[in-house]
Amino acid sequence: MKKTKIILADDHPLVLIGVREVIEQDLRFVVVDSASGPSDLIAKIPVARPDIIVTDFAMPGDSVFGDGLKLIAYLTRTFPDVKLLVLTMLTNPIIVSALYDAGVHGVVFKGDSLNDILAALFAIRSNRRYIPASLQASLRASSGAESVGERIKTLSPREYEVLRHFVGGESVQDIARHFNRSIKTVSGHKVAAMQKLGITTDQQLITFCITTELFQ
Structure with a gap:
């Protein structure tokens, strides 16, 4: 079985560890790399060649690529063949709507169960959009x-x-x-x-x- 390759991005090391542990419970997925910010992520994508990027929405401190919608727009434009799953604390429906409009394939709220990440990845792996149950x-x-x-x-x-x-x-x-x-x-x-x-x-x-x- 061909595994779906994933790269993670979050500026909180504990979040990266937790998300990796959840994902690696499922043998269909493999985490090929992780990044601590936008510039780090973008530098690693061409080497890791992921199928899916799982990224935090807000990663402050990057003056080159920014974060939030600016980063998402850059990723969808520069790596159109890579699917995006966004993790966020924000539940503002306007922002969530903008994320889907920007081309993300799924959104998982950090306040929800980490196991929702696996549900989202399975949907995205099956070429379906993932909409959070709370939405x-x-x-x-x-x-x-x-x-x-x-x-x-x-x-x-x-x-x-x-x-x-x-x-x-x-x-x-x-x-x-x-x-x-x-x-x-x-x-x-x-x-x-x-x-x-x-x-x-x-x-x-x-x-x-x-x-x-x-x-x-």
Whole structure:
């Protein structure tokens, strides 16, 4: 059986040790190298030739490649054949949405079980995206008898565009300026769209759009 090669990156040595121990429980995966920061990681990728990079989202102190979304964008652009799994303490749905938009194949929250890393790696190894269970919970709670596809089809073109801009990180005020409409009108489109989708909160809305890949 061909093993999936993995390189780890985190600026905390104990995290690297813990993640390595979890991954090496499964004989389908092998950790070929580890890095303590962005520059170290990028220098090691051409030599290690990993199939998957498991990297922390925030690794401070790198003045060359940065960290966070800047680093993720660089990795997806420079190493398009390598899949990315991001570990993060951040659960802000806007940031998580931006990560998937940037091309990552999975996100694991550091507050969740380390065993979720294995579940994520298995999904990614099988060419599937991994969505954390905590992100999917609100989507399942809001699902009714009507299928997701049917609910999406009920959106008007304007409602769809308002949601697309909102999930992209714009405020209702920004969207109103973009479309030259009043804030009340744009807010009405957003509320109507959420009602059609069976969603009651902004976090549920963003989770829904990520999970269904509505704007991919």
